[in-house]
Amino acid sequence: MAGLRLALSLLRIPRLFVSLLLFPLFLSVILVIIQLWVTSFAMRTVTYTPKNLSEQFEERQKNNLVRKLVYGKGERVEHLEICRWQNIVDENGQHFEVPPQNGKCAPDRLDIAIHVKNPTSFDTSEYERIFEGNFERMHVCVRDCIPDAILSPEAEHPRADAYSFPALMLMNQVYFDEPEQKQYIKLFENKYNVLQSVGTQFFHANGYVAPVQLTNVTYELGLLASIASIVIIALWLAIKAHRRVLDYFARSGALLPMVAAMGKRDFYSAIWIVTILRVGAFLLASVPATYALFAGLGEAEDWGGIFERDIGHLLLWIVCLVVSFSFAAIVASIADLKHRYQLFAVCYRYLPLGLAVLGGAVWTLSFVLGDEGGLIRDILTCLPILGMGPIILVPLFQPHLNVLVINTLLTLVLTIWLIRSNARWFAAHLEDL
Amino acid sequence: MSNRQQVTIEAEGFSVGYDGNVVLSTGKVELTGNVIALAGHNGAGKSTFMKALLGLLPPESGQLRARNANTGELLRPERHMAFCPETGSVFSDITVKEYLKLWCRLKAPRGNYFQQEGAELLEVLELYPLLPKKGRELSKGQKQRVQTAAGFFTNPLFFLFDEPFDGLDVQRTHELMNIIRERSPNIAFLVSSHRMDVVERLADRVLVLQEGKVKTYGPTNEVSRHLCERMFVIEDCSAPEILREKLEANFPESFVYQLGESIRFASSGTSQEELLGFIRQVDTNGARMSEVSPTLTDAMSLHLRLLKQDSEIK
Known part of the structure; x- marks a missing residue:
């Protein structure tokens, strides 16, 4: 007591x-x-299982947290506009680059840029596949396009620079995005099938x-x-x-x-x-x-x-x-x-x-x-x-x-x-x- | 039998030890008193004696206990005793008020006992200004006062104080002595202290410990006499400083000190004739010598000096 x-x-x-x-x-x-x-x-x-992994992936594509935070909605961005910048010379003889004047290429900080020697002929197909769905515009230029995400594939050591946290998150969506995930699900399916064929192991x-x-x-x-x-x-x-x-x-x-x-x-x-x-x-x-x-x-x-x-x-x-x-x-x-x-x-x-x-x-x-x-x-x-x-x-x-x-x-x-x-x-x- | 509260400390072959070393072995002791002092050198076993009496140390053999001398009832630490350690005690992160309330909830009739029946004690111990302070803001002396109050609030029959006068100035020493004296009709005290001047005025019984053993115990004057058989006062000497130095050199097993123009000489083996003969040789001016009762301070000083000499020889 x-x-x-x-x-x-x-x-x-x-x-x-x-x-x-x-x-x-x-x-x-x-x-x-x-x-x-x-x-x-x-x-x-x-x-x-391969089934619920696919379901989860599809769900993530429809309702992506990063895109929700950056753009306010989780769905994939519908179309990636490719903007190849042009070199022009002003009245003082200065060289500089400008985006195409088509009304769709107005630069934005949340765009992605690729710095290459020849923007006109550079093949962007691989980058379109990678970044489609996460960015609205991809600018291709020598140096004057500078949003928060910039790739330099022709540098001595290829590099990717992010100048803001949203840009960093969007760039990293590449690892969780459709093409890569589909390959992963395929591999997973193979392994799952092997496990199913062998059955539960007992020692x-x-x-x-x-x-x-x-x-x-x-x-x-x-x-x-x-x-x-x-x-x-x-x-x-x-x-x-x-x-x-x-x-x-x-x-x-x-x-x-x-x-x-x-x-x-x-x-x-x-x-x-x-x-x-x-x-x-x-x-x-x-x-x-x-x-x-x-x-x-x-x-x-x-x-x-x-x-x-x-x-x-x-x-x-x-x-x-x-x-x-x-x-x-x-x-x-x-x-x-x-x-x-x-x-x-x-x-x-x-x-x-x-x-x-x-x-x-x-x-x-x-x-x-x-x-x-x-x-x-x-x-x-x-x-x-x-x-x-x-x-x-x-x-x-x-x-x-x-x-x-x-x-x-x-x-x-x-x-x-x-x-x-x-x-x-x-x-x-x-x-x- | 005195009308004051008295306790009897009884020991019968009691010993305690740590890690195989016996640190306290009392033999047989039976000591009855109202204010009992525990004296001895540093490490003599005074604190161990108190802890053992409180039942905090498991004995190697025998028993050590306290009894209400007025009724013969055996005292139980949790029911009849209070203890104030040398350092005092208050939890560092709660206020003195909360700490005292905790003690009152546990051991007094009510949680606010300290502010009602205990108010006078708070006044006497000057604790009112300390009530809102936290433990970590208090000095050692203040913590001791708080724990003293907490101890009194538990209405003990027997209060154990470990070195209560250590570090107190003259005024505070006097105040604490008064508190003990005022409460001694209803509470018996066991006080361990190095302050023999205080003990002498306060205690009616003394128990002296030496290297974990009981050296002597009894009424204060008997203990003084036991530790110091002869005490002389030498007066009217022509050069007291020189005489003191020569006495110290010639009687190493004595305790000599000068008080103004007189010299006090405490010894256990020196006869009056031997000492007088020596004084006559040194001081031809006709110094006078008389034998007096040794004070506890003189006796303990002689005891500690002899102890030091013994340890140096060893």
């Missing part, structure tokens, strides 16, 4: 409410939204309950990335909340009087309550958003083999993931705190990450081995921290349940041992925190 009172009293101070709850929550939700946006974009991109490796699906795993990868990022952000919030509150008290000198006045148990309860509030608020905001995204993407059959037969397997994986990341975060945090006055203290922070990468590398190499590889992978996946890589990939490479159980139990035992063995040190160095 006293712990709850302290937590609520802390949060009633506006400055603390913002720094302990509101700001980190806002930041975390933004991170999740960005992650979800990137994931959904990536998933939509890699799940194109039968030793030690896994199901063959590993290697193609059409976009949804699994997306979900995996989302769950992993939510777990990582939640743990970051949890660990950071602990440090933040302790730092806040320690820096002001209020830590010892407050711990003494509240009692250690109630003081730490208050920190846990703040932590739970932070993580809880974050999960409340991010989990429904993630669910909504994935529910709206694809049909049930798109979810392939991801724990399709076993919800227990899915839950165990999430528990294992949370325990593993918690342990890694606690190892990093304790090592960082205890050795922070040493020269290479910052390295301790990345120690678990380094070990996880090492474990992941050995796990990957084990696939080139024969039957022994399965045993090595099982042992490695059972190990805390070293087995983090394979644990993250469990939705794809599904090990036996007992491997997940052993990893979870071993990690829990090590976490409890780590906290207990360091409790005395932390109690003795309260004010150093």
